[in-house]
Amino acid sequence: MRTVLLVVLSLIAQVAFGWPMSPVWLSAILLPMVFVVGPPLLLEERRWPHFALVLGLAWDLVLEPVVGPGAIAWSAAAVAVSTVVPLVADRSPRAWLAFGALGAGIMVIARHLALMPLGLSTELTWRYLLLSTVLTSAWCGVVGFVIALDLQTRWRSHRSRKLR
Amino acid sequence: MNDRRILILRTGLLWALLELVAAAQVQTPGGEPVLWSWGRVTASPILFAGEAIGSLVGNLVTGVSDSARLVVTNSRLQLELETAQVLQRIAAEDMAAQLELNTLAAMVPSLSSTAVPARTTYRDLARGRLIALVAVDRRIAPDTPVVASTGVVGRVIRSQGRRCWIELITHPVAAIAVQTRDGRIQGLAVGGDAGDLDIQFIPRQAQLLRGVELITSGADGIYPPGLPVGRVTAVRESASAFLEVRAEPAATIATTRVVLLLDGWMGGLDEKDLVQ
Numbered sequence: 376m377r378t379v380l381l382v383v384l385s386l387i388a389q390v391a392f393g394w395p396m397s398p399v400w401l402s403a404i405l406l407p408m409v410f411v412v413g414p415p416l417l418l419e420e421r422r423w424p425h426f427a428l429v430l431g432l433a434w435d436l437v438l439e440p441v442v443g444p445g446a447i448a449w450s451a452a453a454v455a456v457s458t459v460v461p462l463v464a465d466r467s468p469r470a471w472l473a474f475g476a477l478g479a480g481i482m483v484i485a486r487h488l489a490l491m492p493l494g495l496s497t498e499l500t501w502r503y504l505l506l507s508t509v510l511t512s513a514w515c516g517v518v519g520f521v522i523a524l525d526l527q528t529r530w531r532s533h534r535s536r537k538l539r
Numbered sequence: 540m541n542d543r544r545i546l547i548l549r550t551g552l553l554w555a556l557l558e559l560v561a562a563a564q565v566q567t568p569g570g571e572p573v574l575w576s577w578g579r580v581t582a583s584p585i586l587f588a589g590e591a592i593g594s595l596v597g598n599l600v601t602g603v604s605d606s607a608r609l610v611v612t613n614s615r616l617q618l619e620l621e622t623a624q625v626l627q628r629i630a631a632e633d634m635a636a637q638l639e640l641n642t643l644a645a646m647v648p649s650l651s652s653t654a655v656p657a658r659t660t661y662r663d664l665a666r667g668r669l670i671a672l673v674a675v676d677r678r679i680a681p682d683t684p685v686v687a688s689t690g691v692v693g694r695v696i697r698s699q700g701r702r703c704w705i706e707l708i709t710h711p712v713a714a715i716a717v718q719t720r721d722g723r724i725q726g727l728a729v730g731g732d733a734g735d736l737d738i739q740f741i742p743r744q745a746q747l748l749r750g751v752e753l754i755t756s757g758a759d760g761i762y763p764p765g766l767p768v769g770r771v772t773a774v775r776e777s778a779s780a781f782l783e784v785r786a787e788p789a790a791t792i793a794t795t796r797v798v799l800l801l802d803g804w805m806g807g808l809d810e811k812d813l814v815q
Binding site for chain 2: 424428440441442443444446450451454489493494495
């Protein structure tokens with residue numbers, strides 16, 4: 376339930392990033408990517424491709440002109456990340472950074488490829504691809520860093536130390 | 540590894556399904572869903588192949604039916620051709636008969652007004668009989684002379700309807716009064732055994748040679764005078780008072796097609812003329 380809430384929040388934030396008044400680069404950040412990169416890195420059960428599919432359908436409903444391409448792109452990113460993650464032992468924020476970049480690149484390209492036969496795709500530029508990859512990677516790295524900090528444990532230990 | 544393949548396959552199918560769902564939502568500039576245009580493009584080779592096969596089958600059926608019709612038409616034309624060939628032969632025969640008739644008419648111009656042409660339908664040379672079919676339904680009197688284009692054939696012995704039974708001059712009991720062209724030698728031609736004529740009553744002192752033409756003298760009261768009867772083939776002396784003379788008939792009885800029945804040729808003569 377908490378995850379669903381977070382997904383909804385991320386989608387709302389994504390819509391807000393694409394607001395006409397906001398900077399152009401802001402919409403290049405794929406906020407829900409953390410829900411694709413996170414589960415395999417956190418060693419959760421292997422349901423993330425299905426979860427990514429649902430996430431993509433939600434993405435389509437909110438952000439795409441038609442339902443389908445987003446689901447393809449997000450599930451493709453999830454499949455790619457879930458394939459590569461078991462090959463790497465690193466679970467540090469650096470891994471979040473790298474897999475975030477991989478997922479973002481796959482998602483952008485897959486989305487473009489899915490939209491192309493429908494005649495809805497816009498021109499995919501290297502600049503946008505790079506921008507989206509870097510910013511999404513940074514976003515995932517930040518999330519990974521925050522998770523690595525384990526603030527909840529630190530807070531609890533801090534409280535217990537003060538109470539002593 | 541197998542699970543991974545299944546996963547990839549399932550994921551691929553899922554993506555294809557999602558792409559189709561998306562295509563169903565998008566419309567072409569013509570207002571047609573993209574999915575339909577994809578379906579049409581995919582099905583066009585199948586439709587083309589189906590159309591080609593249908594056309595092929597149609598052409599095959601048309602070809603077979605045309606061939607069958609051609610065979611039937613060919614059979615009909617072959618039948619018509621055979622019929623035409625038979626008709627042509629009949630027409631050629633009629634033409635030859637007509638030519639014979641013209642020759643006959645030229646030979647007996649004074650008798651042609653009362654003469655009746657007849658077509659030979661049956662001949663029995665061994666028995667000296669001939670059956671002819673006259674052109675008009677008219678009763679022919681017995682003893683009517685019958686001539687062909689080459690000479691005397693015989694006389695009518697019976698007539699019924701349009702059919703006439705003719706006794707040939709070669710019949711053993713047939714007899715014709717004959718003479719030479721100059722009229723010096725006269726005799727009686729009777730039927731011989733071998734289809735020839737036996738000329739009787741020729742005096743021993745008569746100067747008769749082979750090849751002399753014999754014509755009717757009219758002395759028998761049946762045949763008009765002057766018609767060719769035969770040509771002398773053999774002259775021999777015998778123990779009797781007369782020469783033994785053989786002659787071949789002038790008429791080609793075996794092949795003649797048309798004969799002329801000189802019916803009423805004596806119409807202009809009276810009984811007393813004959814007596815006188």
